Structures are given as C-alpha cells and as structure tokens.
Amino acid sequence: MTAIEFAGVCRDFNTPEGATYRALDDITFRVDAGAFVAIVGPSGCGKSTLLNIAAGLITPSIGEVRVDGQPLTGLNRRATYMFQQDALLPWKNVRDNVALGLTLAGAASREAHARADAWLDRVGLAAFAAHYPAQLSGGMRKRVAMAQNWIIDRGLLLMDEPFSALDVHTRQRMETELLSLWEGAGARRTVLFVTHDLDEAIALADDVVVLSAGPASRVVARHRVTLERPRDLMELRTTPAYIDLYRALWVVLREEVVKSQRAEARRA
C-alpha cells in the first residue's frame, strides 16, 4: 500500500526581483506504508520545501500529493511533523508539551497527562515532567518533541533534519532511540526523513531518495538499503555492506553537492 505519493510536484517561489524561482521540479515518487524513507540532497535543494508540501503547510504550484490514495488538500491530518528548529511551546512544561496533541483533540486533562507520563517514561524523561523546555538540554528537548509527535497516533511521520543541531554523540543516541521507537511500534508508521547527511540516511532508512542541486531539484536516484533490522548504529557504519552502499550513493550525491557549491560560488 502507498502511504504518500508525490505526483509531478513542482513548486515556484517569487523572488524579491519579481522573477520566479522554481525550487522543485516534477518530483514524482511513492512511499510504501510502513517504510522509512530518507531524502538527501545538497543544502538549498528544496528538501524542506518538499516536506512542507507533504505536511500541507505549503501547496504545490503544479502536481499533487496523495495521502493514502486521496489528494491532499489543506493540512495533512494523517501526519505529524518534527521540525529542525525547536518547536516546543516554551511556556508549557514538558508534560503539557507532550500532552498537547491530545489536549487539542479534546482529551480530558487527567487522561492526557497519564498518557504523556507514559511517553515521558519511554523517552527517559519521567523525572523532568514539570520542567520547562528552557531548562532542558538540546537532546532532551528533541526527546520531548519525539514524544509530542508520537503520542498522537498518526500513520505518517515527517522529520526535517530533526537531529542536525545536536553534537555527534547525542545525535547517534537520538537516532538509536528513533529506530527503537519505530521498530518497536506495533503497526509500523511511515517515516519521511529529510537530512543532508548521507550517513544518517543510510543508517536509518529502507530507501534513500537523492534530490539534485537547486534550482529545479528533481529526484536523481533512489536506492534500496538492504541492511538488516534491527540495526546497531554503533557498529553498522563499519560493516562492508554499509560501506558499499555509502560509496554507491556518494557518487551520485557528490556530483550534486559540487554543482550546488559551484552555483553558490557564481552567486557570490
């Protein structure tokens, strides 16, 4: 079954000079239900734009997105979105932040809090329920954001470089936790994970989609990651299968990165 499908999606933006800038050009691919798909590409290639389109936060200029076979109009109510930046509500404590999705749906506060506490337990933050986001470390805030997203039961998880602001060790821990959440869930959720880091993409995903350098990014490659699950992220990166995959994908991505750097140099 297809969870989400991009059909000829283009997106144009108006530049301050009055011209039109095409960020995405004819993006077409589908993601199977329950699959973990990573989207990689050089910076500025429109990865986040693509995710925002999947979320329904922006609309395609041409083409359409289908969610579970239905054309997407308005916000994508079958998806949650984990942002690159801090998106927790600073004026709500950790428990209220995690419970927010339930509260908004009209759940009674006692039930919402009980379920939030259960989630805080799962992400190892039970002791921090009454803290405010400003009192937590970057890694802890990401865990709260994960719980905030996972507590509402939606089939599709959109993630926009969620761990890119973290140091390398915290990041690896968060990736491990994400995988164990995902692999541990009864009915697997579909994940669309945007990253600029090929390493992260291969380590986490079933499928890696490579976007070309902007403007007018398109899908230039799609590779199946055949590494077995559950994966041990501490060891994975030194296995021959991983290294072969990395080489194959890097050849494609490197070309796009070089193009994007040249384009940037021309603009400067």
Added chain:
Amino acid sequence: MRRSVLAAQVVVGVAALALWQGLVALHVIDPFFVSQPSEIARRIASWVRNGSLWAHLAVTVEEALLGLVVGAAIGIALGFVFARSPFVARVFDPYIKMLNAIPRVVLAPLFLLWFGLGIWSKVALAVTLVFFVMFFSTYQGVRDASQVIIDNVRMLGATERQLVRHVLVPSALTWIFSSLHTSLGFAMVGAVVGEYLGSTRGLGYVISQAEGTFDTTGVFAGMTILAIVVVIVSAGVARLERWLLRWKM
C-alpha cells in the same frame, strides 16, 4: 545581591532627602519654591490623621484602575485583531497613527464636556493613554510569535481558536506585561491630569488646589503620594508577571 541593592536604594533615598533638607536649612534654596522633606512628611501625616487622604486617593486609584482595565482590554483585543488580519491593519494604520498623535491634554476639556466632572472623564483620559501602549505591544507580541511553533501546533491539530489560546496569547504576554508597567504610570497620569483640569475630588484636585494658593508643600505631598502608590502597584504587577512568565527563567 538583593540585600545590597535594597540597602543601596535606601542610602540613595535618605541621602537625597538629607541633601534637600540640608540645603533648605542652610538657606541655599528657598522653601517657598520647593518646600522641604520634613514639612512634606508633616503634611502627609496630617492628611492621614484627618482622613482626607484616603478619600482623595481612593477616587484617583479607582479612576486609574478603571482606565487601565478598559484601555488594556480594548488595546489587547484590537491588537489581536490587527495582528491576525493584515488587511484591517493596513486599512487602519494611518488612522491609528493620527489618533495616537493627538496630545491627550487637549482632549481633557472635551472629555469634561462629554462625561462631566465625575470620574468618567478621567477614566476616558486614562483609557486614551493606556490603549495605544497596550495596542502596539499586543500587535508586536502576536506578530512576534514563532512561525515554527505555530506550524507545529497546527500540525498537532490546533484549530484557529486553540492556536490563539495556546500560542499567540502566551507569546504576546511577554510584550503585554512589559508595557503594563508603562501603562500603569500612564493610567495614573491620565487620572491625575483629568482631576487637575476639572474635578472636585482626587489627588489631582488636591494638587491643583495647593498650586492655586502657592502651597508648594501641598503640591509635593500630593506628588509623593502618587509616586508611592505607583511603586506599590508596580511591585504587585511584577509579582504577577514573574508568576505568569515563570517558564522564562
């Protein structure tokens, strides 16, 4: 730290008063023009004893608080509307600026004419002062709300009303509170100036009566009481603010 600040504040206050009193005692300055602290204190004490202080103070505080509440309510409400509707904001922008440019003192006689000598002409004057401060800060505060947080809350399923309640109001509160201190002072100014220009009660009335007889001690005593009241109420607002914005560390 808090202790030493408090101690230093007391030292500054006592030193200023002592200097004032000393200069008068040494005949360097003429008490006819600036009175002197001991006289002012005696005057305030006599007002307290004969009870006239409380009657006048109650009127002024009532006017100021009404002005503050009404001005803040209208300012916050309109600030929200303008921030959420760019069309309305652009249409009314020049008019708001024009209205804000009117010196309020000019309005005071009009308000006397419209609302009479009682408290409502003073409340109206306080409202015109408080409204603009609250309006502009609410407008800024709502527009300042983080787009990522807004997107996040919308993705989590918020309706427009829930968005206002869970994101826009808390986000604007920081701005609203920082202007509440200013507004409080303005509300007092509005009430006192209104009384000063035409009334039969209130601290502004007391001050204007004293000025009419060149009684500088009375004028300074009135101003002192005003200052004390504002400091006390401000401290209350600061406590409320600390509690409501406790997430800010």
